[in-house]
Amino acid sequence: xxxxxxxxxxxxxxxxxxxxxxxxxxxxxxxxxxxxxxxxxxxxxxxxxxxxxxxxxxxxxxxxxxxxxxxxxxxxxxxxxxxxxxxxxxxxxxxxxxxxxxxxxxxxxxxxxxxxxxxxxxxxxxxxxxxxxxxxxxxxxxxxxxxxxxxxxxxxxxxxxxxxxxxxxxxx
Numbered sequence: 151x152x153x154x155x156x157x158x159x160x161x162x163x164x165x166x167x168x169x170x171x172x173x174x175x176x177x178x179x180x181x182x183x184x185x186x187x188x189x190x191x192x193x194x195x196x197x198x199x200x201x202x203x204x205x206x207x208x209x210x211x212x213x214x215x216x217x218x219x220x221x222x223x224x225x226x227x228x229x230x231x232x233x234x235x236x237x238x239x240x241x242x243x244x245x246x247x248x249x250x251x252x253x254x255x256x257x258x259x260x261x262x263x264x265x266x267x268x269x270x271x272x273x274x275x276x277x278x279x280x281x282x283x284x285x286x287x288x289x290x291x292x293x294x295x296x297x298x299x300x301x302x303x304x305x306x307x308x309x310x311x312x313x314x315x316x317x318x319x320x321x322x
Contacts, residue, residue, distance in 0.1 A: 160244070161245070201297070
């Protein structure tokens with residue numbers, strides 16, 4: 151069933167506490183996070199036809215970086231994440247045709263997901279601005295979703311069989 155959602159173009163960063171996730175018995179926190187986040191971007195959930203770029207990594211910027219936020223709530227989320235320093239894990243997502251970022255954030259918040267801090271948004275980001283931000287944050291490009299097609303770059307958290315179960319077609 152496809153959920154009606156409002157789309158906001160640009161990018162969002164989803165922030166996680168890797169220490170909490172690991173302490174809860176999830177040794178591979180990247181796998182834990184993607185197992186919960188990827189279904190939110192599946193064609194079955196969103197109706198397909200949208201493209202996304204994903205970058206991820208621990209908060210280990212090689213130098214000073216300013217992370218965009220919108221409003222007081224996002225500023226609080228960012229402050230909480232930055233207090234964790236390298237224990238903050240980030241998944242940055244760019245929506246090429248607009249994206250349901252706020253809806254994904256809302257569903258993660260009400261889920262039983264361990265370690266989810268929240269989302270900061272960058273709705274006016276162009277793809278070049280998104281790339282510049284992820285480079286400043288030291289987040290490598292992981293994969294691109296093209297509708298149901300899953301195009302890996304640097305992503306090994308979930309195998310092809312599981313990606314198919316979520317609704318993706320792993321491209322090689």
